[in-house]
Amino acid sequence: MRTPPLWLDIILTTKRRFQRAADGNHLLWITPACVERVCYRSQLFEIGRRDSRLHYRHKGFLVPGDWDLRARPISIDGDFPGxxxxxxxxxxxxxxxxxxxxxxxxxxxxxxxxxxxxxxxxxxxxxxxxxxxxxxxxxxxxxxxxxxxxGYLPESAQGEHCGVAIGRDGDLLLTERGRHRFFVAHLLGLQSILVEVRRAHSEWFRKVGAGFHGAGKQRLQQALQEVGDNHRA
Incomplete structure (x- = not known):
């Protein structure tokens, strides 16, 4: 089967399509302190106003652009969103x-x-x-x-776990959903919290050779597991 161009994957990859391919690996147990930066939807969606070909990306999972480079450090005296x-x-x-x-x-x-x-x-x-x-x-x-x-009880989130995005180099960035729970867990120094990958940089997707069928699907699941492993203390 011919591999579709990356820009087509960017447009067509919805959250539901990604979750089916991830087969549960989009839910990661991580250490909050290992997530050092935050990027909100306003930054993620800026590209949609500049590239008409990607205007469907607002509902998509793969996000191109430099949004991950503009993420800000999480700190008491920081100037990050929130x-x-x-x-x-x-x-x-x-x-x-x-x-x-x-x-x-x-x-x-x-x-x-x-x-x-x-x-x-x-x-x-x-x-x-x-x-x-x-x-x-x-x-x-x-x-x-x-x-x-x-500690963090998954059932207390009622299916709405803290949202994170994967940057181009595999770094997790805090994004929409569950920010209060994540901030409190971060402040308390909890060792483990369950997060949901809600966005990923299209460059990371390309680097790890991810896909939605066959070997590409297996590489996606393995890459997600590695992201979780890299964010546990």
Missing amino acids: SQKYAKLADLVRCADDFRQSLWYAEARQQLQDEGRFVYKSRHIMTDLDSLDRFFENYLVKLIVSLRTE
């Missing part, structure tokens, strides 16, 4: 025994006083202190305590 949230979570981890002393709670309470409500992810809307306290105690602090005492 750095403010990471810093707030770091402070909340320190104040988990009394969340009302955290900077995030103080900010949320001030917003509640000024605007009459505090909104989180558009799904959680708090309009009084009681609802704000319940949100912190039953959602944010509960997540911290659970990860600290029990």
